[in-house]
Amino acid sequence: MLAGKRVLLIIGGGIAAYKSLLLVRLLKGQGAAVTPVLTAGGAEFVTALSLGALAGEKVHDRLFDLTAEAEMGHIELSRSADLIVVAPATADLMARMAGGRADDLASTLLLATDTPVLVAPAMNVRMWLHPATQRNIAQLQADGVRFVGPDEGEMACGEFGPGRMAEPEAILEAVRALLADGPLAGRHVLVTSGPTHEPIDPVRYIANRSSGAQGAAIAAALRDLGARVTFVTGPAVVPPPPGVTVVRVETAVQMLAAVQAALPAEAAVFAAAVADWQVSNAAGQKLKKDRSGKAPRLEFVENPDILATVAKMTMGRPRLVVGFAAETEQVFDNAAAKRARKGCDWIVANDVSPGTGIMGGAENAVTLITGAGAEVWPRMGKDAVARQLAERIAAALQA
Ligand code: C5P
Numbered sequence: 001m002l003a004g005k006r007v008l009l010i011i012g013g014g015i016a017a018y019k020s021l022l023l024v025r026l027l028k029g030q031g032a033a034v035t036p037v038l039t040a041g042g043a044e045f046v047t048a049l050s051l052g053a054l055a056g057e058k059v060h061d062r063l064f065d066l067t068a069e070a071e072m073g074h075i076e077l078s079r080s081a082d083l084i085v086v087a088p089a090t091a092d093l094m095a096r097m098a099g100g101r102a103d104d105l106a107s108t109l110l111l112a113t114d115t116p117v118l119v120a121p122a123m124n125v126r127m128w129l130h131p132a133t134q135r136n137i138a139q140l141q142a143d144g145v146r147f148v149g150p151d152e153g154e155m156a157c158g159e160f161g162p163g164r165m166a167e168p169e170a171i172l173e174a175v176r177a178l179l180a181d182g183p184l185a186g187r188h189v190l191v192t193s194g195p196t197h198e199p200i201d202p203v204r205y206i207a208n209r210s211s212g213a214q215g216a217a218i219a220a221a222l223r224d225l226g227a228r229v230t231f232v233t234g235p236a237v238v239p240p241p242p243g244v245t246v247v248r249v250e251t252a253v254q255m256l257a258a259v260q261a262a263l264p265a266e267a268a269v270f271a272a273a274v275a276d277w278q279v280s281n282a283a284g285q286k287l288k289k290d291r292s293g294k295a296p297r298l299e300f301v302e303n304p305d306i307l308a309t310v311a312k313m314t315m316g317r318p319r320l321v322v323g324f325a326a327e328t329e330q331v332f333d334n335a336a337a338k339r340a341r342k343g344c345d346w347i348v349a350n351d352v353s354p355g356t357g358i359m360g361g362a363e364n365a366v367t368l369i370t371g372a373g374a375e376v377w378p379r380m381g382k383d384a385v386a387r388q389l390a391e392r393i394a395a396a397l398q399a
Contacts, residue, residue, distance in 0.1 A: 001030045001031065001176055001180070001224075002027065002030040002031045002032035002175070002176065002179055003030075003031035003032075004031070005031070005032045005033070005082045005083070005179050006032065006033045006034075006035065006080060006081045006082050006083075007027055007032050007033070007034050007035070007081060007082065007083050007084075007085055007175065008035045008037060008077065008078060008081035008083070008084045008085070008109065008115075009023070009024065009027070009034050009035065009036050009037065009055075009085050009087065010037045010039065010042075010084065010085065010086045010087075010089075010093075010106045010109070010110070011036065011037065011038050011039065011042035011045075011046065011051070011087065011088070012039050012041055012042050012086065012087075012088050012089055012090040012092075012093045012106070012122075013039055013040070013041015013042050013043075013044055013045060013088075013090055013092075013093075014041070014042075014045065014088040014090050014122045014123065014165070015045060015122075015156040016087075016088040016122035016156075016164070016165035017042050017045035017046045017088055018045065018046060019087075019088075019165060019167070019168050020046065020087050020088065020168070021046060021050060021051065021054055022168040023085075023087060023168040023171055023172065024036065024051065024054045024055050025054055026168050026169065026171075026172045027172065027175065028054070028055070028056070030172065030176070032175075032179075033057070034055045034057065035055070035057050035058075035060070035077065035081065036048075036051045036052065036055045036057065036059045036060070037059070037060045037061070037077075037105060037106055037109060038051060038059055038060070038061040039061075039093065039104060039105075039106045040061075040104065041090065041092075041093075043061060048061060058071075060074075060077065060105060061105065062105060063104055063105040063108055065105075074105060074108055074109060074112065075112045075113075077109060078109035078110070078112050078113035078115060079112075079113050079115060081113075081115050082115070082116075082179055083115065083116050083117075083118060083175060083178055083179055084109070084110065084113065084115050084116070084117045084118070085117075085118045085119075085120070085171065085175060086106075086110070086117065086118070086119045086120065087119075087120035087122075087165065087171055088120060088121070088122035088123075088165045089119040089120060089121045089122065090121075090122065090123055091121075091123045091127045091128070091130070091132075091133050091136075093106065093107070094119065094121065094133065094136050094137065094140060095132070095133070095136050097110050097119075097136075097140060097145070098135075098136035098137075098139040098140050098143075099136075116144075116146065116178060117144075117145045117146065118145075118146045118147070118148060118171075118174055118175060118178060119140065119145055119146070119147050119148075120147075120148050120149050120150075120165050120166050120171050120174075121137075121147065121149060121150045121163070121165070122149075122150060122163065122164065122165035123150075123163050124155060124157055124159060124163055125155065125159050125160070125161030125162060125163045126159075127163070128150060128161070128162050128163040129161070129162070146174070146178065148166045148170060148171050148174035149164070149165055149166025149170065149171075150162050150163050150164055150165060150166060151164040151165070151166055151167070151170075152164065169242060170242040170243070172242075173223070173241075173242035173243025174242075174243055176223075176224075176243060177223055177226075177228065177243045177244075180223075180224070180225075180226035181226060182224065182225035182226030182227075182394070183225055183226065183394040183395075183397075183398060184222060184225040184226045184227035184390075184393075184394050184397070185226030185227075186226070186228070187226075187227050187228065187266045187267075187397060188227070188228045188229075188230065188264070188265045188266060189222045189227040189228070189229050189230075189265055189266060189267045189268070189269070189393070190229075190230050190232065190259065190262050190263065190265040190267070190268040190269070190318070191215055191218055191219045191222065191229060191230070191231050191232070191244075191268075191269045191271060192215065192232045192233070192255060192259060192268075192269070192270045192271060192272035192274075192306065193212045193214075193215020193216060193218075193219065193231060193232070193233045193234070193236060193240075193271050193272050194210055194211075194212035194215060194233045194234035194235060194236030194272055194273070195207050195208045195209070195210040195212070195234045195235065195236065195272070195273050195275070196208075196234045196249070196250065196251050196252045196255060196272065196273075196274050196275045196303075197234065197235055197250045197251065197275075198251055198252070198275045198277070198278040198279055198282075198303075199250075199251070199279065199282045200279050200282055200283070200287070200298065201282060201283040201284075201285065201286050201287045202283075202284070202285065202286055203286050204286075204287070205250075206275060206279065207235075207275075208273050208275065209273075209359050209360055210234075210236070210272070210273035210359065210360075211236060211237040211238050211359075211360045212233060212234070212236025212237060212238045213237075213238045213360070213361075213362070213382050214271050214324075214364060214382045214385065214386065215231075215233065215236070215269075215271035215272060216231075216233075216236070216238045216239070216240060216241050217241075217382045217383045217385070217386035218269055218271055218386040218389060218390065219231045219240065219241050219244050220241035220243075220244075220383075220386065221383070221386040221387045221389070221390035222269075222390045222393065223241065223243050223244055224387075224390070225390050225391070225394050228245075229243075229244040229245065230244070230245045230247065230262040230265065231244040231245065231246050231247065232247045232249060232255055232258045232259055232262060232272070233246065233247070233248055233249070233272070234249060234250065234255065234272060234273075234274075235248075235250060237360075247261075247262065251275075251278065251303075252274045252275055252278060252303035252304060252306065253278070253303065253304065255272060255274060255306055256304045256306045256309060259306055259310060263310070263316060263318070264316050264318070265318045266318055266319050266320070266397055267318050267319065267320040267321075267322070267393050267396075267397060268310055268318040268320070268321050268322065269322045269389075269393070270306060270307040270310075270321075270322065270323050270324060270344075271324050271348075272306070273326065274303060274305075274306060275303055276302065276303060277300035277301065277302055277303060278300065278301060278303050279298050279299070279300060280299045280300060280301040281297075281298065281299045283296075305342065307321070307323045307342050307344055308341070308342040308343060308344075311323070311342050311343035311344040311345075312343045319396075319397065320345050320346070320393060320396050320397060321343075321344040321345050321346075322344060322345065322346045322347075322348065322389075322393070323338065323339070323342055323344040323346070323347050323348070324347070324348050324349075324350070325338045325339075325347050325348070325349040325350070326350055326352040326359070327349060327350070327351060327352065328351070328352060328353040328354075329353070331349050331350070331351045331367065332349065332367060332369075332374060334349075335347045335349030335367065335369055336369055336374070339369055345370065345371065346368060346369065346370045347368075347369040348366050348367075348368055348369075348385075348389065349366060349367045349368075349369060350364055350365060350366045350367075351365060362381055362382060363379055363380065363381055363382065364379070364380070364381075364382050364385045365377070365378070365379035365380075366385055368389075368392070
C-alpha cells in the first residue's frame with residue numbers, strides 16, 4: 001500500500017514512544033521507507049539502536065551534526081519525505097510546533113518544510129485538557145496539521161481520560177489515508193451504518209438486528225481506494241474501521257443531523273438500518289408497572305427518511321447517492337420501486353429473509369440496481385461486496 005513512500009517519523013519524549021517501534025514495523029510492512037528522528041526526550045524512552053535496527057536507516061537526533069549535514073542536510077531531510085509523522089507528540093513539542101520554534105532537530109525539520117504533517121498526541125489527561133494545549137491544537141489544525149487520536153483510557157501514570165496515544169494500527173491507517181493514491185484520493189465520501197436506537201424511556205429503546213458489518217466494510221473499502229470517509233454510525237456491534245472520521249449517533253433524527261453536517265460529499269452510501277418509526281410518547285422517566293396490570297401504550301411517528309432527504313436535495317446533493325434495500329420478499333421489485341421512490345441513483349438490494357443468515361452474518365448476496373438495470377452478484381463475503389461496490393463508486397465518480 002505504501003510502496004515508494006517515505007515517512008519521516010519524529011519520536012517525542014513520552015512513555016508511548018515504545019509503541020512507535022511497532023509503528024516503524026507496520027509502516028515498513030506496508031512498503032514505506034522510514035527515517036527516524038529522535039528528540040532528546042524520545043531518546044530517554046527508546047534507543048537509537050533499536051529504532052535504527054527496525055527502520056534499517058540512520059537515526060537522526062541532533063541539529064548540529066556535522067557528519068549528518070555532510071550526508072543529507074536537515075532541510076533536505078524533511079523535504080524528501082512524503083509525510084512527517086510525529087508519534088508520540090508531547091504537549092511541549094506541539095507547543096513548539098504551534099509557536100514556530102526551531103530549537104532542536106525535530107522542531108527545525110517541522111518548520112523547514114511544507115510536507116504534510118500527521119501528529120499522534122500522547123500526554124497526561126490534564127495536560128491534554130489544559131487550555132494552553134487546546135489552543136496549540138487549534139493553531140496546528142488551522143496550520144493544516146492532521147491529528148490521529150488521542151484515545152481515551154487508562155494512562156501509564158494511573159489516571160484515566162483522553163491522552164493515550166492512538167494505537168500504531170490506527171496511526172498506520174491514518175498514514176494510509178493521507179498517502180494513498182487510489183482512484184478516490186482526495187474525495188470525500190459519506191457512509192451511514194448500523195442500527196438506530198429509538199428511546200421508549202430513559203433506559204429502554206427499540207432497535208434492530210443490524211450489526212453494522214456491511215457498512216463498516218464499505219467504509220474500509222472506500223478508504224482503501226484513497227477516499228476521505230465520514231462514517232456516521234448508530235450503536236453497531238462491529239467497530240468502525242480505523243482511518244475514517246467516525247460520528248456516533250443513536251437515533252434516526254441524530255443520524256440525519258450528522259449526515260447533513262458531514263455534507264458536502266461526492267458520494268453517499270446509506271447502509272444504516274434506520275428505524276422507520278420513533279416513539280412519539282417516549283417517557284421522560286422510567287416507565288413502571290402499576291397495580292392495574294395494564295401495559296403502557298406506545299405511539300409512533302415516522303422518522304425522517306435520511307436517504308430520501310439527501311437524494312432529493314436540490315443544492316449540494318452528492319453526485320452519487322446509494323441506498324440499501326433489505327427485503328424479505330419480492331426483493332427485486334421492491335428494491336426497484338424503492339429506488340424510484342427515494343430518488344437515489346443506485347440501490348443495493350439484499351434478501352434478509354430468515355434462513356439466509358445475511359443479517360448479522362459474514363456473507364451477503366446482493367443485486368445492484370442502477371439506472372441501467374439490475375445486476376445479480378454472486379453470494380460472497382461482506383468485505384468482497386464492499387470492495388466491489390467501492391470500485392464501482394470510484395468508476396462512477398471518475399466517469
Ligand atoms: O428501511 P428502508 O427499506 O426504507 O431503507 C432503504 C434505504 O433507506 C437504506 O439505504 C436506509 O439506510 C435508508 N433509510 C434512511 N432513513 C430512513 C429509512 C431508511 O436513510 N428513515
